[in-house]
Each structure stands twice: as C-alpha cells, then as structure tokens.
Amino acid sequence: MNWYLLILGSSVGKKSLMAITGLCLIGFLAVHLLGNTMAFAGADAFNGYAAKLHSLQPYLSVFNIGLAALGLVHIAVGTILFFENLKARPTRYKVYQNPGGRTIGSNTMPYTGLLILIFVIFHLLKFTFVDKSVTPIYQQMAATFTNPLWVLIYVAAMVIVAVHISHGFWSLFQTFGINHPRYMPLIMKLGLVVTLVFGIGFGILPIYLLIIA
Numbered sequence: 001m002n003w004y005l006l007i008l009g010s011s012v013g014k015k016s017l018m019a020i021t022g023l024c025l026i027g028f029l030a031v032h033l034l035g036n037t038m039a040f041a042g043a044d045a046f047n048g049y050a051a052k053l054h055s056l057q058p059y060l061s062v063f064n065i066g067l068a069a070l071g072l073v074h075i076a077v078g079t080i081l082f083f084e085n086l087k088a089r090p091t092r093y094k095v096y097q098n099p100g101g102r103t104i105g106s107n108t109m110p111y112t113g114l115l116i117l118i119f120v121i122f123h124l125l126k127f128t129f130v131d132k133s134v135t136p137i138y139q140q141m142a143a144t145f146t147n148p149l150w151v152l153i154y155v156a157a158m159v160i161v162a163v164h165i166s167h168g169f170w171s172l173f174q175t176f177g178i179n180h181p182r183y184m185p186l187i188m189k190l191g192l193v194v195t196l197v198f199g200i201g202f203g204i205l206p207i208y209l210l211i212i213a
C-alpha cells in the first residue's frame, strides 16, 4: 500500500497530519503576528518590512506554495475526520476524557475552521492580490480600518481564529502523547496564553489603526 494511503487509513495517521500541519500553520501565524507589529512603528517601518519580504523572491513564492499545501492538507484531513466523527457519533465522546477535552473550541472546530478559510480567501483578496505600486500596503491597510465595519469583521475573525487555536493547541499535545495528568494544568495555561497572544495580538491592530486615523 502507498504510504499516504497508510497514513490516511489510520486514525493516528490523520490526527498526526492534523497536528503537524496545524503546528506549522501556528508557526506561520506567529511570524505574521511579529510582522504586523511593525505597523505600530508607522507607515515607513511597515512598508519597509513588506518591501524587504517581497525582495526575497523566489524564496517567498516557495514559502507561499508550501503554506498553501499545508493549509490544503489541514483542511482536507480535517474534513475527512469531521465526516468520520459524524458517522461514529455514538462513540466519539469517548475520545475526550481528559480535562479540556470538550470545550467551545472542540465543539466548533469544523465550523471555526470553515469560517477561517472564508476569512483567509477575503483577506488575500484584500491585502495580497492587490496592486501595491500606487498605494503602499500600510496605507491600504490603514484606509481599510478607517471603516468600523471592517474593524468589526477583522476583530470577529480574530476571535474565531483564537477559539480554533485554543482547542488545536490542546489537541496537539494529546496527539503527540504529552497528556500526563501532571502536565495538563501547565498545558492548559500555556494554551490560554497562546490563544490570548494570537487573539489580542492580531485583533488590536485594526482597532489601533481606527483610533489613530
């Protein structure tokens, strides 16, 4: 049997794929969040950072293709797991026996995932696949967030991202077998910190740009 059929044929294989791709996507978000902080230093700092990033072609294209592939695998395997869970509904609750297993995050994973996918498509159309030669990216971002509706949409999207990460982060440790009861309180606290850092870290920028506009 092919290796990918072996992985996709086993529950552990699929969960591992979700965990590894999820961890890489969290890594991307951490870098993105760090980049966004440049916006607090003003237009020149942010546009300079963006220009430096784009000067890294063709590496940036390779990075983006890798990122898209990770995202697609995460979505595809997540969808398979969602339908498998639906079929196995009477027994699926046995999976969650540890503290933190059943939360808003875990109950809504497929739905928050779908909303994040919709957000990312709109987000790319808004800030990535746009002409930046006349109006630089900072000015486009700042102009977007003078509209309170866009701020509301982005802040709501960041809450959804945070809720998704809150369960994803906990789930990572379960999948990798790091779930000894002794470490659970620490893992739960760490999960909360990571969730807040991403939620507040991303969500604060649109609000800041609205205030200083």
Ligand code: HEM
Pocket: 029, 032, 036, 050, 064, 116, 120, 123, 124, 127, 128, 137, 141, 154, 158, 161, 202, 203, 205, 206
């Ligand atoms: C308030 C929150 C956010 C702001 C203001 C923001 C802003 C931006 C901007 C300005 C760009 C274009 C950079 C450039 O091409 O120079 C970008 C790219 C991108 N953003 Fe965001 N972002 C936010 C949150 C997110 C989140 C939560 C995700 C994922 C769930 C995300 C995914 C992406 C992706 C995939 C790209 C394209 C990356 C690339 O071209 O290398 N962003 N973002």
